[in-house]
Amino acid sequence: MMTKENPTSLIVIFGATGDLAKRKLYQSLYRLYKNGSISKNFAVVGVARRPLTNEDFRANVAKSVNGAASGNADVEEFSSHFYYQPFDVTSSESYQQLKSLSSSLDQEYQTNGNRMFYLAMAPEFFGTIASNLKAEGLTDTTGFKRLVIEKPFGHSLPTAKELNEEIRGAFHESEIYRIDHYLGKEMVQNIEVIRFANALFEPLWNNRYISNIQITSSEVLGVEDRGRYYENSGALRDMVQNHMLQMVALLAMEPPIKLNPEEIRSEKVKVLRALRQIDQSEVDQYFVRGQYSAGMIEEERVPGYREENSVDPASNTETYVAGKLVIDNFRWAGVPIYIRTGKRMSSKSTKVVVQFKDIPMNLYYNRGEKVDPNLLVIHIQPDEGITLHLNAKKSGKDITTTPIKLDYSNNCIDGINTPEAYERLIFDAMRGDMTNFTHWDEVALSWSFIDQVSKAWESTTAEDFPNYEAGSVGPKKADELLKRDGFHWWNV
Numbered sequence: 001m002m003t004k005e006n007p008t009s010l011i012v013i014f015g016a017t018g019d020l021a022k023r024k025l026y027q028s029l030y031r032l033y034k035n036g037s038i039s040k041n042f043a044v045v046g047v048a049r050r051p052l053t054n055e056d057f058r059a060n061v062a063k064s065v066n067g068a069a070s071g072n073a074d075v076e077e078f079s080s081h082f083y084y085q086p087f088d089v090t091s092s093e094s095y096q097q098l099k100s101l102s103s104s105l106d107q108e109y110q111t112n113g114n115r116m117f118y119l120a121m122a123p124e125f126f127g128t129i130a131s132n133l134k135a136e137g138l139t140d141t142t143g144f145k146r147l148v149i150e151k152p153f154g155h156s157l158p159t160a161k162e163l164n165e166e167i168r169g170a171f172h173e174s175e176i177y178r179i180d181h182y183l184g185k186e187m188v189q190n191i192e193v194i195r196f197a198n199a200l201f202e203p204l205w206n207n208r209y210i211s212n213i214q215i216t217s218s219e220v221l222g223v224e225d226r227g228r229y230y231e232n233s234g235a236l237r238d239m240v241q242n243h244m245l246q247m248v249a250l251l252a253m254e255p256p257i258k259l260n261p262e263e264i265r266s267e268k269v270k271v272l273r274a275l276r277q278i279d280q281s282e283v284d285q286y287f288v289r290g291q292y293s294a295g296m297i298e299e300e301r302v303p304g305y306r307e308e309n310s311v312d313p314a315s316n317t318e319t320y321v322a323g324k325l326v327i328d329n330f331r332w333a334g335v336p337i338y339i340r341t342g343k344r345m346s347s348k349s350t351k352v353v354v355q356f357k358d359i360p361m362n363l364y365y366n367r368g369e370k371v372d373p374n375l376l377v378i379h380i381q382p383d384e385g386i387t388l389h390l391n392a393k394k395s396g397k398d399i400t401t402t403p404i405k406l407d408y409s410n411n412c413i414d415g416i417n418t419p420e421a422y423e424r425l426i427f428d429a430m431r432g433d434m435t436n437f438t439h440w441d442e443v444a445l446s447w448s449f450i451d452q453v454s455k456a457w458e459s460t461t462a463e464d465f466p467n468y469e470a471g472s473v474g475p476k477k478a479d480e481l482l483k484r485d486g487f488h489w490w491n492v
């Protein structure tokens with residue numbers, strides 16, 4: 001059930017000393033606290049193995065929030081809501097201690113018995129924690145109980161099913177908030193509004209007027225210290241199975257009859273069901289994989305993937321994926337959706353380019369003029385905005401054309417302070433809004449599509465790896481994928 005007033009809850013963060021908690025969760029909670037989105041009736045219990053005191057933990061939280069250990073009264077007040085418990089996820093005693101601490105904090109902060117369990121830990125613990133929370137009685141509470149679960153949700157369809165069964169033994173689907181942080185991004189949320197609040201676009205949003213759609217998410221960072229996780233994941237599982245397919249679903253779905261989580265999900269699910277399954281033998285026609293070698297980024301030499309910590313020197317893991325997706329339904333028949341994502345690329349950028357079909361006849365070709373297709377570019381990050389590429393008359397006596405751009409930039413709006421994706425998602429989970437979380441049906445369909453590709457790649461060695469230099473735009477083969485269809489990537 002969704003609540004409108006400022007939510008109140010006890011939040012238990014599993015993995016409270018980890019990277020995600022430090023980089024994202026504490027800052028997001030602080031922003032929610034500062035802007036009054038959450039009530040002051042909240043407490044956070046952080047759990048992890050290392051033996052910290054409440055004071056140590058509060059100092060760490062304060063440091064994550066303002067980069068300094070102390071000195072800001074607001075931050076001090078905020079961090080006084082934080083408690084720490086050294087924890088072993090397999091020990092019944094740990095859960096019993098947590099239960100008793102939770103009950104006393106429920107009372108002290110008058111949280112109405114609302115409990116949110118945030119699993120910011122390695123995925124192998126997700127099932128164990130969920131079952132123990134139930135077995136040890138932490139989910140027997142008078143208010144709501146919610147499980148917020150980080151990615152990756154499984155490693156394949158069978159492992160995701162297993163995990164799902166485990167957590168569904170303790171939490172109902174309506175209590176499970178599977179995080180896909182791209183769904184918390186301002187401009188990803190804007191896709192729906194651009195499409196459904198503009199008379200201009202919706203009539204054109206189909207195979208009669210659109211020739212192809214391109215979604216790019218490139219990163220400058222390499223795998224950093226996540227080599228162990230990444231070796232087992234690769235870009236396909238890390239980015240495509242979740243973030244990229246979610247963006248595809250939002251771009252391709254039919255208008256929902258209402259903007260509620262059930263109706264939106266139902267339309268997204270239909271897109272994922274219509275995604276043409278690729279046979280393992282056809283993977284090379286639809287997908288390109290890449291791995292970075294050493295190269296220069298911002299004038300600094302960076303190592304190749306195979307030289308990174310915890311990475312096999314002969315690794316077959318992809319750090320780049322480009323793919324052509326086909327949606328077999330009336331709206332999208334014949335319109336390829338190209339996706340690409342990679343680490344150690346030349347720039348950090350996520351954007352969607354919708355390329356419209358050429359005009360039926362180029363009246364200007366006699367003058368040797370090429371008229372560019374119209375493009376709608378949705379800038380997701382780091383810039384947030386929309387650009388519409390059109391053609392107009394070049395100023396002067398002659399009727400000649402020139403490309404022009406209509407730009408809308410979120411960043412330029414005075415006073416705008418776009419919430420960080422995690423800030424929105426934590427807030428939504430606290431007030432019970434599941435719209436921007438992934439339902440099991442979406443997860444299952446995404447895995448069933450991805451599994452064919454990963455099986456093909458795991459059963460063959462990528463002889464050309466490494467095949468793109470750090471700091472470049474990715475492997476050449478990714479250009480050929482589009483060239484075969486008469487297109488090219490728009491670097492706009």
Ligand SMILES: NC(=O)C1=CN([C@@H]2O[C@H](COP(=O)(O)OP(=O)(O)OC[C@H]3O[C@@H](n4cnc5c(N)ncnc54)[C@H](OP(=O)(O)O)[C@@H]3O)[C@@H](O)[C@H]2O)C=CC1
Nearest residue numbers: 015016017018019020048049050089120121123150151152
């Ligand atoms: N970091 C990121 O940017 C992102 C992370 N994620 C996901 O978030 C989750 C956490 O990632 P991240 O923060 O990077 O991971 P880290 O390795 O940085 O943190 C893991 C946390 O788990 C704790 N921990 C490990 N083993 C145990 C145990 N047996 N019992 C209790 N606590 C334990 C660790 O603390 P201690 O050592 O003290 O026990 C630490 O707090 C993962 O699922 C990841 O995929 C998702 C998107 C982005």
Ligand SMILES: O=C1O[C@H](COP(=O)(O)O)[C@@H](O)[C@H](O)[C@H]1O
Nearest residue numbers: 151181217219221238239350381
């Ligand atoms: O989920 C993940 O996303 C990040 C990229 O997120 P962004 O918000 O910075 O675009 C990626 O670096 C990471 O490998 C992946 O696990």
